[in-house]
Amino acid sequence: MTLGAGLQGPVQSKLRTSLSRTLESDTPREHTPLSVPTLAPEPFLNLLATIRGIGYRFDSPKEVLAKANPLKSGDVLAGIAAGSPVERVAARAVLANLTLCELREAPVVPYDEDELTRLVEDSLDQAAFLCVGHLTVGEFREWLLEDATTGDMIRSVSPGLTPEMVAAVCKLMSNLDLMVVGAKCKVVVRANNTLGLPGTFSSRLQPNHPKDDLEGILLSTREGLAYGCGDAVIGVNPATDSAESTAHILRALDGLMKRNGIPTQHCVLSHVTVQMQALELDCPMDLMFQSLSGTEQGNQAFGVSIGLLDEAHALMGERRSSRGPNYMYFETGQGSALSSEAHHGADQVTLEARCYGFARRYSPFLVNSVVGFIGPEYLADGRQITRAGLEDHFMGKLMGLPMGCDACFTYHADMGQDELENLKVLLGAAGCTYLMSMPVGDDIMLNYQSTSYHDIPSVRKLLGKRPTPEFDAWLNKMGIMQGDAPGENFGKAEMIR
Amino acid sequence: MILEPIRPRILSVQRIPDAHPALLRSYGADPERHQSLGLITCDQDDSTFVALDEATKHAPVDVVYARSFYAGAAHASGPLSGEVLGVLAAAGPEEIDEGLRAAVACLEHDACFYTADAQGETAVFPHVVTSLGHYLSKEAGLEVGDAMAYLVAPPMEATIAFDRALKEANVRAVKIFGPPTETNFAAAWLTGELAECEAAAAAFARAVVEVARSPLYR
């Protein structure tokens, strides 16, 4: 490999020096950081673009990233959105000409101030980075879209990408661009099921109940299974965040899965510390869940840190009831850092990508953004929610995660049923690993609208997709499916004990 | 290739929702009970008779008319004539539709002639009606629900084969239509237990094949 081929200027020289230092070491993954990034603009970065004679100058890559973002109410709320559609394009032009290497030098939250920045930088796969670091964001976009660029090739450079690079290329992509590349990326993971194989489309069954009524949860679960849902996970958001309640629900789900021989995973989405306590109660737990944010401060608001998740991950390594090797489940969502005032002036797409930079440390079985849940102040309407869903899926896949999506809206966002159904099909076509599923898409506890038990088989049929092979075999055995068509017991919850 | 199905071609299916009383009467319908007619032409008469009978089992329709045309489909009067016209009559168009649908399904999936020689020049109709409808039961003087072997072949083959069928199975001859029929074939209706009717039809078909293979007395 020719180091720094095609690179010019002081940034590249600096990089070259630090790269050679890295390559000389025996353990490239533990290299020293390239430099200590600062908030001050790099004077030699060209952050100027001219459109019809009007010059647009930006102060930092962070500002460029923010202003290059498609309009999102959350960026407006944070006061960092482009002032006009023209300025937005100018920012994209500047962004297109930055190199991935330059973006690596300019994380949106400084190395010294944020453990996630340090995690990403310190664990970046140097060899993978060197394959693409010299490309501009515009060139990187084109490489991703080339016919000759396969999913395997993309996968091989994933460990060398920082969240800022991934967010940057995302901003240069149209919705269909995002889908085309997203559909190329194959990420296959395994717990009890094998998720993410080509031609598959899975679902989380989400039988939430506002009072954690076990009977209610199980009834809803049985109905969902009869529609072929639940191959990603049967995951309950508990109303009560206690270890006892978590263990109680997990045992009930475990019983149902054992009685019926269902090849899937269970999970109760209480706080990670609560799940760790539940493990002490000796309950089965196939997957461990946690919500993530894109900054150290944002994660503090969620009550988590790298140290805590390392501990949780290690505990699951010993105590989990699933086969593995993947057994963590993370949820994210644009706007979560801003909602806890932990965004450091960075835009919500870049911060979302940083969640994935955190998540990949644990080789999770499931990751999904809860795209419309946060409310209209972050994603105002159907257009923004649709865009964000496709962005999150693309970015997660590009970073090597088995990305799913909770395509949803709250009732005060400007989105309707038809637009949400559109998004489900778009995500399915983009190769999204899984969506949610619940009766009529109505979460009776969290009061929002998501995917329904009926939607999953509809999207599968439309796109010619199947569930995970293990689950598919079970559905066929039960007569719920017959090949790829609904079987005689399709929709018959009473078939499941 | 022998005993290969010769698929009937349905040439026209029509209905008259509100037929003129004179027309109704002329085709044997009763204007008091019948308002609608359904008509079907096909290039296989015997298949169509079976199909019309089938229609009476699926819908409240009557077969008021079913006649073969002289000299068969090869000498038809027009492209939509074939060798048979069947007419269903019923109280309304919905019943007619249901009846026609059943008749068409029967022609598609059940009743047909088969080849009895490798060249496909000899045709045989060794059909078993497992359960008679109103139409054929009345024509044959049997009960609705009886089993019947409906056997047709060219005159020489048929005659040898009728004898074989009557001897090899425990069946009773209901009617034997000696040659020539309108289409110059010979036909027989035999009845008995379903399994015996099947045995008779099998013996009949086998005999027709054998005669076709060795046409000369030895």
Next chain:
Amino acid sequence: MSATRELIARLREQLGESAPLSPAGPALPLTPPPRRVFPSPRTRSSLQGQAAAHTTALVGIGRVGTRYATDVVLQFQAELAVAHHAVASLLPEEWIEQNGLLNLQTRVSDHQEFLLRPDLGRRLSDASRQALQTRARKDIDIQPILADGLSAEACIGSGMEVLGALIGECESRGWTVGTPMCARFGRVWLQDEIGELLGAKVCIIILGERPGLGTGDGLSAYVVHNPAIGKTDSDRNMISNIHARGTSPNSAASRLADLAGAMLEQGTSGVGLDLSRVAPGNTATELRAPQVRESLVEVGR
């Protein structure tokens, strides 16, 4: 397979024909006559009745292909429309004045801005700050505030009843109660600025909660001790689901007064408040009961 075809297939084998009988199939040069369509009997899961006892989730609703039956679609669309209608409803200024409440405005200028800029809905307009300074009673124990929140419909529906009951409860416990007031385009944290300006010990804001499917008439109430700008969610206690099918206005008022009393006694609110010392049944963490699902659509008589 028909009896005749079966016997022919056997006979072919006996006669040494190795190829299988060619399949039956359309022999039709014509499209078959159209068939009258009859509605198929509705298949509903036997689970439906059983489910009603345990959950309001719509399980056992059956299917048409992989989609919903028409009545399910209509019920669902009605529920969604009710929720969207509640969110879009506006609180008329006349309503505030007719009810004798001090009329306050936040920094929000229209409904769209209200949804997109929660920061502006948490602060009073300059004119309203002025009005508060001159027209509202200061240094009180309890300051109650009514606001539209995410459902003006809910505020109009039972806001006055809850507010009246709450003032009665507080006065009967011997506390001084501030001037009744109502804010348009108000968010929860507005109680911090108002309470701080008026020197209230406890501030209670009652406002329309985010509608759920089929429900737009619910109110929530948030209680904070020593209100001041900068308080966070962890400094507050709340009760939700105040409407005809949930917590009644009277019981909401007495539970809010219990919470306020505990705050006055313990000198704190939110996570720091010891709820075990509040009258039983008055814990803010109590789970919301599932809401009874009403059939919304009825055609003709």
